[in-house]
Amino acid sequence: MISAFTSLRHFGTTTMRRAASEFRMTVPWGEMRGQVWGPSHGRPVLCLHGWADNSGSFNTLIPLLPKDWRFVAIDLPGHGFSSHRPDGCFYTFPLYVADVRRVVEALQWKRFSIIGHSMGGNVAGIFSALYPEMVEDVVLLDTYGFLPTEVTDMFKNMRKGINDQIHYDNKMGERKEKVYTYEKAKERLKVANPSLCDQSADILLERAVREVEGGFIFTRDFRINLKNIVNNNMQQCLYLLSLVKARVMLLLANEGLFKTFTLPNGYSDMIRKSWTDQKATILDIEGDHHIHLNKPESVASIITDFLQSHSPDKTESEFDNNQTSKL
Numbered sequence: 001m002i003s004a005f006t007s008l009r010h011f012g013t014t015t016m017r018r019a020a021s022e023f024r025m026t027v028p029w030g031e032m033r034g035q036v037w038g039p040s041h042g043r044p045v046l047c048l049h050g051w052a053d054n055s056g057s058f059n060t061l062i063p064l065l066p067k068d069w070r071f072v073a074i075d076l077p078g079h080g081f082s083s084h085r086p087d088g089c090f091y092t093f094p095l096y097v098a099d100v101r102r103v104v105e106a107l108q109w110k111r112f113s114i115i116g117h118s119m120g121g122n123v124a125g126i127f128s129a130l131y132p133e134m135v136e137d138v139v140l141l142d143t144y145g146f147l148p149t150e151v152t153d154m155f156k157n158m159r160k161g162i163n164d165q166i167h168y169d170n171k172m173g174e175r176k177e178k179v180y181t182y183e184k185a186k187e188r189l190k191v192a193n194p195s196l197c198d199q200s201a202d203i204l205l206e207r208a209v210r211e212v213e214g215g216f217i218f219t220r221d222f223r224i225n226l227k228n229i230v231n232n233n234m235q236q237c238l239y240l241l242s243l244v245k246a247r248v249m250l251l252l253a254n255e256g257l258f259k260t261f262t263l264p265n266g267y268s269d270m271i272r273k274s275w276t277d278q279k280a281t282i283l284d285i286e287g288d289h290h291i292h293l294n295k296p297e298s299v300a301s302i303i304t305d306f307l308q309s310h311s312p313d314k315t316e317s318e319f320d321n322n323q324t325s326k327l
Contacts, residue, residue: 018037018062018063018067019037020035020036020037020059020062021035021036022034022035022036023035023036023072023074025102025103025106027077027083027099027102029077029083029084029085029086030082030083030084031082031083032074032075032077032082032083032099032102032103033055033074033075033080033081033082034055034072034073034074034075034080034082035055035056035058035059035072035073036070036071036072036073037062037063037070037071038067038068038069038070038071039068039070040070041070042068042069042070043066043068043069043070043113043307044069044070044072044107044109044111044112044113045065045069045070045071045072045112045113045114045115045307046072046073046074046100046103046104046109046112046113046114046115047062047071047072047073047074047114047115047116047120048073048074048076048100048114048115048116048117048119048120048121048123048124049073049074049075049076049079049080049117049118049119049120050117050118050119050120050121050289051118051119051224052079052192052193052220052224052225053079053117053118053193053204053208054075054079054080054081054204054207054208054219054220055073055074055075055080055207056080056203056204056206056207056208057073057117057204057290057292057293058071058073058115058292058293059203059293060200060203060292060293060294060296061115061292061293061296061299061300061303063296064296064297064300064301064304065300065303065304066304066308072103072107074099074100074103075207076096076099076120076123077091077095077096077099077221078091078220078221078223078224079219079220079221079224080207080208080219080220081207081219084221084223085221085223087169087172088165088169089223090161090165090223090226090228090229090230091221091223091224091226091228092228092229092230093122093123093126093228093230094126094230096119096123097123097126097127097130100123100124100127101127101131104134109134110134111133111134111135111136112134112135112136113135113136113137113138113139113246113307114127114128114135114137114138114139114246115138115139115141115303116138116139116140116141116143116145117141117142117143117290117292118141118142118143118257118289119143120143121140121141121142121143121144121145122143122144122145122146122147124138124140124145125138125140125143125144125145125146125240125241125244126146126240128145128243128244128245128246128248129240129241129243129244130240130243132243132244132245132246133245135244135245135246136246136247136310137246137247137248137249137306137307137310138244138246138247138248138249139248139249139251139303139306139307140248140249140250140251141251141291141292141299142251142252142253142256142257142258142289142291143250143257144250144263144268144271144272144275145241145244145248145250145271145275146232146237146240146241146271147231147232147237147263148232148233148234148236148237148263148267148271149231149232149233150233150264150265151233153231154231154233157227157228157229157231158229158230158231160227161226161227161228161229162229164226164227165223165226165229168222168223168226175222177212177217177218178217179212179213179214179215179216179217180209180215180216180217180218181215181216182205182209182215182216184215185205185208185209185215185216185218186198186201186202186205189201189204189205189208193289193290195255195256195288195289195290195294196290196293196294197294200290200293200294203293204293207219208220234265234267234270237271238270238271238274241271241274241275241278242274242278244278247280247281247306247310248275248278248280248281249280249281249282249283249302249303249306250275250280250281250282250283251283251285251291251299251302251303252282252283252284252285253285253286253287253288253289253291254284254285254286254287255286255287255288255289256287256288256289256291257289281306283302285298285299285302286298287299
């Protein structure tokens with residue numbers, strides 16, 4: 001195992017605190033960071049945050065989940081305390097999936113569950129399709145697990161993403177990190193994420209900024225804002241979805257992402273139907289895009305009940321035999 005756990009920290013809501021240790025593992029371009037809760041022998045659950053967030057996204061939810069489970073919430077590369085990708089590299093979903101594969105190999109997890117929010121849920125969806133033998137259960141927080149793109153837009157996006165990256169690289173020597181006061185950094189974060197309450201913004205800022213002379217700078221890599229050059233069309237998304245063998249639950253917030261971001265051509269209905277055909281649980285709930293961070297008590301028991309309804313107590317060999325018979 002190449003990960004290390006250091007720097008005991010405490011996070012909490014107004015009513016509780018729970019210790020988390022710092023997760024660190026070496027990768028070829030630096031290190032990946034994150035947070036760990038629970039005993040080393042506990043049921044393994046990987047937590048994947050959304051775009052431009054970090055592992056702090058789960059700081060209020062995890063204290064409400066079973067304390068004998070092992071939660072690892074990572075900062076995806078370019079987010080939080082994790083290293084940025086090397087100069088000239090793109091941020092794409094396949095690379096995030098590869099990052100998850102590196103993490104679970106370092107943790108020596110053979111089978112585990114995933115809780116994924118927004119972009120992290122889309123990474124979870126693709127990972128679960130590519131590695132169905134590794135994933136027991138998936139909880140998708142305000143995401144469908146796949147984000148289909150019109151075929152006519154796929155290559156426009158590729159062209160724009162390539163041009164944006166080259167333009168960024170050419171201007172790299174001229175770029176200077178903008179320094180903010182803490183309050184201005186918080187204001188900027190909340191403008192980009194209007195669903196965040198004050199406390200949630202403070203929690204994310206613990207890993208989203210670092211102090212420098214004169215104030216604070218954001219830790220995330222600006223390149224995460226560039227157009228993603230790797231997209232999947234609807235047919236590809238539905239095929240990937242069909243490969244998922246895990247039990248899946250979608251928690252979709254009525255004031256969440258899909259109120260302002262509408263998928264084209266009835267894609268939402270098509271994905272929901274496909275998940276229903278896969279016997280996934282789909283719940284429409286009251287709340288906003290960051291409901292798991294802002295009001296974790298509204299989803300914690302739902303998540304716990306779903307995950308506890310299936311006990312991963314079988315031996316590894318029994319699971320392997322069962323999966324082989326299904327495939």
